[in-house]
Amino acid sequence: MAEGMTGAGKAVVGIVVGVPLLLMAGCGVILMTGGSGDGTASIEARNQCQEWVSDQLRAPSTARYSAVSATGGPSEWTVTGAVEAENGFGGMVRETWSCTIRLDGNTWRGSAALN
Structure with a gap:
């Protein structure tokens, strides 16, 4: 397809194909972050809260987080969730947790x- 095209023709094809791809990628980022623009920081806040919760568990290596x-x-965020982890007797228990973080x-x- 591109064999008989001039440099200007190739540039037009690049723009016609490239711009929609960039727009779709941008929309995907907005959808994944909820449109707030702070998606990375929100994920980091969740991770830090989970680390603080794990510090309070008897067997943190067994922790499974959900919700x-x-x-x-x-x-500033309020992060909530549930964690299932082993207690001192080796049984799995599920507890809810909450975190305020800034x-x-x-x-x-x-x-x-x-x-």
């Missing part, structure tokens, strides 16, 4: 509590 939800942003420069500040 994790973050609200707020772009610098980004202070490059440092996460806040606390997490098992409910």
Whole structure:
């Protein structure tokens, strides 16, 4: 297809094909972050909260997190979820948890509590 095209023709084809691809990729990023623009920070807030919750568990290596939800942003969030982990007797128990967290420069500040 491109063999008989001039440089200008190739450029037009590149624009016609490339621009829609870039637009679709941009829409995908917006959809994945919920359109808030703070998707990466929100994920980091969730991860930090899960780390704080794990610090409170008897067997943190057994932790399985579910139903994790973050609200707020772009610098303060409330994160909630559930965690299933082994207790001191080796049985699996499920608990809900909540966390308030804020980004202070490059440092996460806040606390997490098992409910």
